[in-house]
Amino acid sequence: MQQTKHISRYIKNVKKIFPWGYPKKKKILKELKNNLKTFFNDHPDISYDDLCLHFGTPDSYIDDRMSLYSPNELRRSVQMKKRKYIILGVIIFIIIMAFICGVIFIKHNIEKHSAATITEGFIVGGEIITDEKIIIHDEHIIDDKKIDE
Amino acid sequence: MDPIVTNLKRASIELILLSILKEEDMYGYQLAGEIKRRTNDRLSILEGSMYTILNRLKENGDVSFRSELVGKKMTRVYYHITDTGLKHLDEMLITFNEYVKIIESVVNKE
Structure with missing residues (x-):
């Protein structure tokens, strides 16, 4: 119509x-x-x-x-809108910063718990035997090899 | 239009509308036509502006409105001045006349 x-x-x-x-x-x-x-x-x-x-x-x-x-009403309205946008901007900034910090923290922890090689050595019958254990993530042994020296 | 006239019009539009509605209830287009007729086309008000003022008068309780069916489908909104509006109109007239005297005392200083 x-x-x-x-x-x-x-x-x-x-x-x-x-x-x-x-x-x-x-x-x-x-x-x-x-x-x-x-x-x-x-x-x-x-x-x-x-x-x-x-x-x-x-x-x-x-x-x-x-x-x-009235000029007063308009001024108040513009000021309130400005304040709302500033607060929203700060909240978004905090969320982004928290996200970035979270990513860095998690990445750091992964590196910390990554492959750590522990070499244990002991003498058996006059021979030095070393035992390497490769440990990843809370001490799960994924590779266990004996090295004769 | 001269800015002075524009500002004066804005300031007096409520007074004009209530003065006309005091005599009889009217619908929007009729009000706009009545203003032109009484002022010999020297003053005209855009209906958009007029409805805005009428809405404000309604919010203030100065004016009420009713819808009437015209023909088969068309409805018309008639505006009516309330008792509050009549009181407000009297106050505005007093203020307006006083203000005109004040301006005249400055402008027509002898």
């Missing part, structure tokens, strides 16, 4: 130019949709260009809507 198409197009254009940090974006867009529907009740077959002419362009709508906020 043409009306739905014009409303969607108008709202899409308003979303593109909606200023960052301004308060109550969802509420404003919902209100806009209702206002457009009300407008179309009185102008059912209007074209998009005539819609902008009588209802106002997306730019003028945003200008008028924003003028309803």
Whole structure:
């Protein structure tokens, strides 16, 4: 339906130019949709260009809507949004650092418990016999060889 | 449009809308047309701006609205000034008239 198409197009254009940090974006867009529907009740077959002419362009709508906020409200809203993004940035940074530290810790532990060769030597019948045990991961003996010297 | 006129319009739009609604309930397009007619086309308000103000007046309790079925499918939203709106309008008129006198005392200083 043409009306739905014009409303969607108008709202899409308003979303593109909606200023960052301004308060109550969802509420404003919902209100806009209702206002457009009300407008179309009185102008059912209007074209998009005539819609902008009588209802106002997306730019003028945003200008008028924003003028309803006091400078104090706008300042507070932008400050709050900034704070939220900073906190989110810090949390993401902490998660990334924790991940990197975790990887380093695990890698270090793997190297520590990697192949350690223990050579035991003993004398049997005048001969020196060495026994090499290759131990990996908590002393599982995977290779046990006797070396006669 | 002259920025002074734009700012004055923004400041007085609530007063204008409530003054008209005091006389009779109207729907949006009718309100916009009435403003143009009374001002001899010297003042016109975009309906988008007007609906925004009407929404705010509704939130403040100055205005209520009702939907009426027109024809088979079309509904029309009629705006009505409440008792709170009438009181608010009286206060705004007093403030407005005082402010005009103040400006005149400066601008038309003799």
